Amino acid sequence: MAEPEQPVWITGRLIRGYGVASGRDPGSPYPAGTISLQRPLFAQRGLDLSDCFAGTLNLSLAPLELRSEHPDHCFEQLLWTDRHPPETFRFWRVLVRCGDSPAVEGWIYQPDPQTKQRHGQPPQVVEVLAPPLEGIAPGVEIALGVDPNRLWTIEGTRLWARLLEFFKFRVLAAQDAFFRDWRDSPSDAVDPARLRLWLLGAWPEALALCDRDLLAICDQAWRLYGP
Template identity: 50%
Template structure:
């Protein structure tokens, strides 16, 4: 299986950059980014006043996360003068800590295409929630999304299998294959040839296509 799609997922907590909470000595945001962003989110329509002003970082490594249909998406919000506006999405979830505490929280996702620094791994969720006691690195936490919008995929396996799938197409068609699968046509082709690979993002697909060109296409 290359995809796990369920309403309940269990990960383990990892240490973050310390920027969201303002704990990092090297952060340009000593108040913490969450405290700075909260009034902006409230103005946009999302009240996070019940959440602790920092993130819980939940890892599902080596699997990678895929999210869809957020409860809120705020495009191009300006919350600081230190870099351009960012886009943020939020998913409402229930959290259950290793010691049994339960709380309603949010998956908090600054979109990587608008984020200039402090990127998160594709295996890690950032969560906002009320303060929970006993939550520490290496402890487990369960998230419950009753709408099953969060999936885990084996990205390494998908990329490897896709490269193998492309091998015979490229050897047979050479450069004409790449011409016929440029831009939006790439996903159109995948829907017909191997829909499982649609779980990969555009950056992953471009990397696999480039590798296939290098390995299998004539100069």
């Protein structure tokens, strides 16, 4: 695995996870852990995780949130269990450094929230796969060396609140007309691409938010300030 060129380091704090990925949760329906079940299927598709611990490191970046694009691997609709429908998984290669120890190669492991039915993570939490590390305990700081062209952080909560406030008086003044240019008819959903084009000129800072967030903010603005 090649190291990211001139990686940017993002620091998170290790928190306790659900114990499902590693199988440590005694109430989990997957006694061996979900990673052990998924890993052979990933290997069949070209991603060898045999050097990684069969469990995830859960890193809180709070108050920041990770944003990502162009994964190194994306496995669409992978049927790895008969307990729920297939899931989509995305992976980004990163460097992982705990304390003063040398950095090792690892992966950001991202089950798609749209297909993941259980044990979803808050937007401030990142799951990481890495070889066994020394000194691991809740509260320890772990740094990730990432490709800044594909992985970056935003202050999601702050941006959400500011964009909602930005919309407030516009919705109060224009009501439904405020959303008209972003959809084909009043009954249609807002088109994120058209909304982004408008934000590019009106308030480009909000473009750091994902489409799902932008649509949710539109919905909240209408519920709070519409008729």
